[in-house]
Amino acid sequence: MLVLYSTPANRTLFSSAILILGIFFIAANLRAPVTGIAPVLDQIILAFSLTPTQAGMLTTLPLIAFALASPMAASLAKKQGLEISLFIALLLIGAGLSSRLIDSASALYFGTAIIGVGIAIGNVLLPSLIKRDFPHKVAVMTSSYVLAMGIFGGSYSALIIPLADYKNMGWQLALACYGLLTIVSLVIWLPQLKLHTKPDKALLNNTNCIKVWRQPLAWQITLLLGLNSFFTYIMIGWLPSILIEGGHCAQQAGALQGSFQVASAIPGIILIPLLAKLKDQRLLTCILALLAACCSLGLLYLPEFASIWSITLGFCSGACFILGLSFISLRTHDSRQATSLSGMAQCFGYLLAASGPILAGSLHSHFGSWSTTLWLCALASGLCAIFGYLGGRNVTMPNNV
Numbered sequence: 001m002l003v004l005y006s007t008p009a010n011r012t013l014f015s016s017a018i019l020i021l022g023i024f025f026i027a028a029n030l031r032a033p034v035t036g037i038a039p040v041l042d043q044i045i046l047a048f049s050l051t052p053t054q055a056g057m058l059t060t061l062p063l064i065a066f067a068l069a070s071p072m073a074a075s076l077a078k079k080q081g082l083e084i085s086l087f088i089a090l091l092l093i094g095a096g097l098s099s100r101l102i103d104s105a106s107a108l109y110f111g112t113a114i115i116g117v118g119i120a121i122g123n124v125l126l127p128s129l130i131k132r133d134f135p136h137k138v139a140v141m142t143s144s145y146v147l148a149m150g151i152f153g154g155s156y157s158a159l160i161i162p163l164a165d166y167k168n169m170g171w172q173l174a175l176a177c178y179g180l181l182t183i184v185s186l187v188i189w190l191p192q193l194k195l196h197t198k199p200d201k202a203l204l205n206n207t208n209c210i211k212v213w214r215q216p217l218a219w220q221i222t223l224l225l226g227l228n229s230f231f232t233y234i235m236i237g238w239l240p241s242i243l244i245e246g247g248h249c250a251q252q253a254g255a256l257q258g259s260f261q262v263a264s265a266i267p268g269i270i271l272i273p274l275l276a277k278l279k280d281q282r283l284l285t286c287i288l289a290l291l292a293a294c295c296s297l298g299l300l301y302l303p304e305f306a307s308i309w310s311i312t313l314g315f316c317s318g319a320c321f322i323l324g325l326s327f328i329s330l331r332t333h334d335s336r337q338a339t340s341l342s343g344m345a346q347c348f349g350y351l352l353a354a355s356g357p358i359l360a361g362s363l364h365s366h367f368g369s370w371s372t373t374l375w376l377c378a379l380a381s382g383l384c385a386i387f388g389y390l391g392g393r394n395v396t397m398p399n400n401v
Contacts, residue, residue: 018191019133020141023126025185026086027145029093030122031153033115033178034062035261039160039240039254040171047171048105056361058112059237063229063354065116066123070346073124082132083192086125090186092118097179100172124346132197143268150265150318152181158258161251212340212397217331220391222345224285225324227384229353231296231377232317235260237357239310242370246303256310263314264321271322281330285323285388292316293381300374320384327391333399341397356380 037044037058045055077085092114099111130141156178164174212218239260240253248256278284291312298309328345332338360373 015191018188022185022189022192023129023141023145024148025181025188026090026122026126027148028152029090029182029185030119030126031149031261032156033093033097033182034059034112034119035153035236035257036156036160036175036178037112038237038257039157039250040164040174041237041241042244042250043164043171044108048108050105052361052365053358054361056237056357056359057109059233059357060354061109061113062116062119063233063350063357065113066120067347067350067354069117069120070124070350071343073121076121077125077128081195082125082129082197083189083195085121086129087186087189087193089118089121089125090182090189092121094179094182094186097176097182100176103172143272146268146318146322147265150262154258154260154262154265156258157261158255161254212337212344215397217391217395217397218341218344220387221324221327221331221341222348223352224327224384224387224391225321225345226349226352227380227387228289228317228320228324229349230356231292231380231384232264232321233353234356234360234373234377235313235317238360238364238370238373241364242299242374243303243306243310245370246299246306248303248306256306259307260310260314260317263311264318267315267319267322271319271326275323275326275330280394281323281327281392282389283392285320285392286385288316288319288323289381289385289388292320292384293378296374296377296381300371316381320388323388323392331391331396333396337397 041055041058044050044058045052073085076088080088096111096113096115096118099107099114102108102111126145127142130145134141160171160174163169163177164171236257239257240250243253243256244250275281295309295313295316299306299313302309324345328338328341332341360370360376363372363376364370366372
């Protein structure tokens with residue numbers, strides 16, 4: 001749910017530069033602490049004797065936290081202010097990362113859930129900050145911080161295996177050391193704490209009354225985003241294991257998972273200027289989703305070309321996600337409708353996505369291979385194509401919703 005805020009006093013060039021730097025460093029913490037687990041997941045399974053289903057929970061917990069904590073982010077900002085709320089988000093992420101030093105499966109699960117809450121707050125409030133302080137550069141700033149998320153998340157996934165092997169550091173210290181970047185982020189964000197900007201109460205009260213749950217168009221957009229996230233988080237959680245089963249070593253698998261994440265951020269640069277020129281987005285969304293389905297099957301039947309499938313999958317996943325987000329604005333009449341639809345898409349979409357990694361782990365346990373999981377990803381992408389085609393029509397929800 002996005003919250004609009006009143007614009008603060010005009011900033012100096014230096015303070016604006018510090019704010020932009022702070023935004024990018026916050027973005028750097030909104031993906032890597034979760035996705036960095038996947039390349040070392042096999043080591044975690046061995047260390048704590050986890051079943052694949054239990055291991056899938058490590059990817060699922062943050063998604064459940066996203067769904068549950070996202071609606072609370074606006075209330076936190078209402079009480080504490082936007083700047084302090086984002087600082088709290090970083091503190092939670094840092095605390096979750098530090099808990100990974102504890103040699104306990106329970107601590108790992110608890111810390112991962114805490115990280116999910118922190119990321120949920122950042123995911124909800126950071127776009128609001130950009131909308132408030134950079135109203136004429138929303139597209140540029142949004143695509144830039146999404147790219148930062150992809151670069152940091154992808155680089156961390158690619159480096160974590162070599163880092164864990166360096167002087168026998170081990171996977172726990174390799175996961176926890178990302179907290180150093182979180183500490184740097186906290187320091188860079190400190191100058192913003194002198195502000196205590198509160199949300200617009202009238203807007204909050206109005207958006208809570210809007211009901212879009214009975215609108216077919218709202219469900220088409222929600223299912224597009226939810227199914228796209230469903231297969232994306234299966235790939236984020238299990239792609240290294242899928243690649244290892246296909247004959248790649250752990251270091252190669254981690255690097256390819258990193259490529260997947262970086263590729264998922266690139267569409268923001270390409271699609272945002274393109275969207276304004278398209279009359280509707282039906283064919284574009286449908287083609288990208290079908291291409292993702294083909295790539296999932298490519299990982300199964302032609303694993304030797306895994307680099308092509310991984311990068312293309314990442315690109316298609318990121319593109320469908322950006323298209324789905326753009327539909328929230330394009331298919332609504334005003335900010336109240338858009339906010340209500342965004343809340344619906346995040347709540348239901350993340351809950352749907354949360355089932356993906358656990359289901360994938362269970363299927364692997366039952367069948368002894370990733371074949372069924374990859375067919376499931378292909379099916380989810382095929383359904384994305386259908387709902388993307390419907391949601392991409394040049395129509396809007398009724399005014400009276």
